[in-house]
Structures are given as structure tokens and as C-alpha cells.
Amino acid sequence: MISELLNDPETRVILCCGSGGVGKTTTAAAIALKAAEQGRKTVVLTIDPARRLAQALGLNELSFEPRAVKDVSNLYAMQLDMKRTFDEIVLTHADAKRARTILENPFYISLSSSFAGTQEYMAMEKLGQLLASKEWDLIVVDTPPSRSALDFLDAPARLGSFLDGRLIKFLTTPAKAGGWALTRILNAGIQLFASTVSKILGGEFLADISAFVAALDSVFGGFRKRADETYKLLKAPGSAFIVVAIPERDPIREADFFIERLLSEGMPLAGVIVNRVSPTLAPLTIAASKELSKGASPELVAALELHMENLRVKSNEDRLIKTIKSPALLRIEDAGADISDLAGLRSINLSGNSL
Ligand SMILES: Nc1ncnc2c1ncn2[C@@H]1O[C@H](COP(=O)(O)OP(=O)(O)OP(=O)(O)O)[C@@H](O)[C@H]1O
Numbered sequence: 020m021i022s023e024l025l026n027d028p029e030t031r032v033i034l035c036c037g038s039g040g041v042g043k044t045t046t047a048a049a050i051a052l053k054a055a056e057q058g059r060k061t062v063v064l065t066i067d068p069a070r071r072l073a074q075a076l077g078l079n080e081l082s083f084e085p086r087a088v089k090d091v092s093n094l095y096a097m098q099l100d101m102k103r104t105f106d107e108i109v110l111t112h113a114d115a116k117r118a119r120t121i122l123e124n125p126f127y128i129s130l131s132s133s134f135a136g137t138q139e140y141m142a143m144e145k146l147g148q149l150l151a152s153k154e155w156d157l158i159v160v161d162t163p164p165s166r167s168a169l170d171f172l173d174a175p176a177r178l179g180s181f182l183d184g185r186l187i188k189f190l191t192t193p194a195k196a197g198g199w200a201l202t203r204i205l206n207a208g209i210q211l212f213a214s215t216v217s218k219i220l221g222g223e224f225l226a227d228i229s230a231f232v233a234a235l236d237s238v239f240g241g242f243r244k245r246a247d248e249t250y251k252l253l254k255a256p257g258s259a260f261i262v263v264a265i266p267e268r269d270p271i272r273e274a275d276f277f278i279e280r281l282l283s284e285g286m287p288l289a290g291v292i293v294n295r296v297s298p299t300l301a302p303l304t305i306a307a308s309k310e311l312s313k314g315a316s317p318e319l320v321a322a323l324e325l326h327m328e329n330l331r332v333k334s335n336e337d338r339l340i341k342t343i344k345s346p347a348l349l350r351i352e353d354a355g356a357d358i359s360d361l362a363g364l365r366s367i368n369l370s371g372n373s374l
């Protein structure tokens with residue numbers, strides 16, 4: 020249950036993950052708000068919230084640092100911007116001159132803003148920083164919409180080895196014109212990198228690469244180490260992964276995939292939130308059914324049909340929900356309209372029934 024998780028002072032990090040559009044950002048914000056209202060100093064690290072929700076959380080201006088949410092004590096929010104997080108790391112780890120070389124490098128710019136996995140990686144990096152600051156009773160992390168449910172967990176290893184391993188060696192090895200590029204990159208198994216680089220940067224890239232790589236190496240040498248540390252923290256007691264899904268076949272299938280992956284990595288899976296279940300209609304009143312027994316009015320027939328349809332939809336949802344391979348957590352009803360302010364977040368019943 021979510022409330023147990025929130026009442027446990029040992030819970031330090033909650034991560035909401037799941038496929039695109041299922042309500043990760045909304046649930047992360049609702050959980051953070053509830054924790055804050057219970058008196059825990061909470062920060063929600065969110066990714067690209069819808070504009071009105073961002074405003075409600077005071078995120079209209081982008082900031083590196085968590086900002087207090089207006090009118091809610093103990094609640095802070097920050098929006099992840101992977102390029103700025105990347106820049107921040109460069110600025111903290113390199114002297115001013117070297118930092119400038121890196122920040123202005125076209126390869127760096129393309130890497131920091133478009134390389135697949137960087138956003139997931141940056142979420143990890145920022146989470147590591149927030150944990151290290153020891154300032155927070157609870158950190159709630161909204162994860163990016165992943166094309167593949169695996170991206171989030173793969174990110175540290177992928178980007179880590181990309182940055183501090185073979186790539187650096189490869190790039191610092193003197194180039195023999197024309198010969199080395201494609202085959203060696205392919206052999207190294209990083210085709211994606213090859214196509215990104217050649218597409219975005221072309222020949223220009225090769226001209227200033229060695230100066231850049233030297234600087235990059237000194238700064239990003241510790242990337243993998245930090246990623247590994249954060250990864251370990253995620254496995255430790257005090258972290259809880261919540262998989263968010265909606266009661267439809269494909270999202271539930273993806274949720275299962277995610278669950279299996281988390282379990283196989285030994286990640287602490289708290290359970291699944293099934294968001295946007297159909298609301299239960301108020302039962303037909305006794306008066307209405309008596310009325311009905313006298314003969315059906317068109318209104319009553321319509322109401323009955325609505326109930327029948329609702330029952331049918333709900334039993335389908337139940338059937339799907341029962342197939343989920345995970346500990347039970349919570350169902351959240353569909354609110355009927357977007358949830359875009361604090362009142363909307365508060366109206367989400369987090370102490371509701373488990374699955
Ligand atoms: N229980 C709910 N009832 C009604 N609307 C909801 C509910 N949960 C989420 N929504 C709406 O669904 C939309 C998607 O939600 P949200 O942005 O939280 O999903 P997400 O998983 O973070 O999406 P993305 O993968 O794009 O980041 C939003 O407009 C949100 O207001």
C-alpha cells in the first residue's frame with residue numbers, strides 16, 4: 020500500500036516508472052504532495068510535466084535546484100532538463116577553461132541533447148546528487164517516457180561504458196583517414212553512436228575531436244562510477260519502485276515486462292498502481308428499482324444500460340488487472356478530466372484499496 024510506504028520513515032526514494040502516458044508524472048506528483056502534507060521534506064524530480072501541472076508545481080521557470088511549491092510546506096519540485104544537468108556536471112568537474120571547451124563543442128552539444136539514453140541517465144545523475152545532499156526525507160522520481168521499458172535501467176551502464184570505455188580509447192587513437200571509422204565503431208557495437216555522429220556532425224566533428232576528447236575524458240571519467248553508485252542506492256532498502264499502468268492490454272503487458280526486469284535486477288519493487296480505472300457508478304437506488312418493477316421508464320432503461328456497460332468494462336479491467344505479475348498496490352480512478360493542479364492531485368485517493 021502507498022500509505023504504508025509513505026508512513027515508513029525508511030523510505031527515501033520512490034520511483035514511478037512505466038510506459039508512455041500512463042500517469043507517471045501525475046502519480047509521482049500526487050505521492051510527493053501527500054508525503055509533504057504528512058510532514059516529510061519531499062522533492063519531486065519530474066520530467067516534462069504538462070504545462071498546467073508544471074505551473075501548479077511552480078515549475079514555469081526552469082531551475083537546477085528544487086524549488087518550493089507555493090502554498091504547500093515541505094514540498095519542492097524540480098524539472099529535469101538533461102542538457103542543463105549535463106552542463107552542470109561539466110561545470111562542477113572541470114575548470115572554467117576546460118568546461119568552456121566542452122560546453123561549446125558540437126559533439127558535446129549533440130551528445131547532451133540528443134543521445135539516446137541521456138535523459139534516463141541524467142535522471143540517475145540528478146537523483147544521485149539529491150541523495151548525496153542528505154537534505155531530503157523523501158525523493159520522488161518521475162521517470163521519462165521510455166520507448167523501451169528497459170531504457171531507464173540500462174542507461175547507466177550504456178552511457179557509462181559509452182563515455183569512459185572503448186569510445187574514449189577509440190577516439191583518442193590517431194585516425195587513418197577513411198579507414199577506421201565505420202568498421203571499428205561497428206565492431207565496438209555502438210552503431211547508434213556512429214550514425215548520430217556522422218549525421219549531426221559530419222567532417223567538422225573530426226577536426227576538433229582530440230582536444231575535446233581529452234577534456235571529456237578528464238571530466239567524465241567518473242561517470243560510470245557515479246552511475247554505479249546511484250544504481251546501488253536504488254537497490255538498497257529505502258528505495259521503492261512503483262510501476263504505473265492503465266487497465267488496457269498493451270500497457271499491462273508492458274508493466275509486466277517492467278516488473279520482470281526490475282525483479283531480475285534485484286530492484287525493490289513496491290508494486291503496481293493501476294491508474295485511470297473506470298469509476299464505480301453509484302448503485303441504483305431502491306426507489307429506482309421499485310420504480311423499475313412498475314414498468315421501465317426511458318430514463319431508467321438508460322440508467323440500467325449505463326450500469327450494465329460499466330459493469331462490463333470494470334469486469335474486463337479486473338480480468339486484466341488480475342494478470343499483473345506483481346504485488347498489489349493501488350487502483351486510481353479516472354478523474355474524467357486532466358489532473359492539472361494541486362486540488363486535482365489531492366483528489367487522487369492514495370489510501371484506496373489495493374488491487
Ligand atoms: N487518474 C487520472 N484521471 C484523469 N486523468 C489522468 C489521470 N492520471 C493521469 N491523467 C492525465 O493523463 C495525462 C497523462 O498523464 P501523465 O503526464 O502523468 O502521464 P506520464 O506517464 O507521465 O506521460 P509521459 O509518458 O508522456 O511522461 C495527463 O493529461 C494527466 O492529467
Ligand SMILES: [Mg+2]
Nearest residue numbers: 043044066067
Ligand atoms: Mg511524464
